[in-house]
Amino acid sequence: MxxxxxxxxxxxxxxxxxxxxxxxxxxxxxxxVYSIVGLISLLGVxxxxxxxxxxxxxxxxxxxxxxxLPNVFDWLMNYELGELxxxxxxEKPFIEKSREALGLLLCFLTIWYHYYESxxxxx
Numbered sequence: 001m002x003x004x005x006x007x008x009x010x011x012x013x014x015x016x017x018x019x020x021x022x023x024x025x026x027x028x029x030x031x032x033v034y035s036i037v038g039l040i041s042l043l044g045v046x047x048x049x050x051x052x053x054x055x056x057x058x059x060x061x062x063x064x065x066x067x068x069l070p071n072v073f074d075w076l077m078n079y080e081l082g083e084l085x086x087x088x089x090x091e092k093p094f095i096e097k098s099r100e101a102l103g104l105l106l107c108f109l110t111i112w113y114h115y116y117e118s119x120x121x122x123x
Contacts, residue, residue, distance in 0.1 A: 003117060007044035010110055014038035017103070030103070033061075037107045040114055049118035054111055061108040068104065071097030 018034035021027040036057065043049065075094040
């Protein structure tokens, strides 16, 4: 029952993440990115896991995170921590890229949780 509630909450969170992407320049991509994790979480409510698909998604999301990681380092080494929550500015592209990296990391960790749950289910 506890895992089912966690999956419902995760699905709601990631569908909410997808819903607020309407004003992003590349919003369609991010609606897709977050909706996939929402759907995976929704399938987790019913313990319907495809481990090969979960592994593939983990690789894709982690790869995207690693690709954007230099932007996170740029932010951490050259700017104030609070600047990440400021509005977007063309002279500070690290804001958008760092947010995207952190979003991909959240997606990866959530899918890793589902992968772990699928291993427990298969025992």
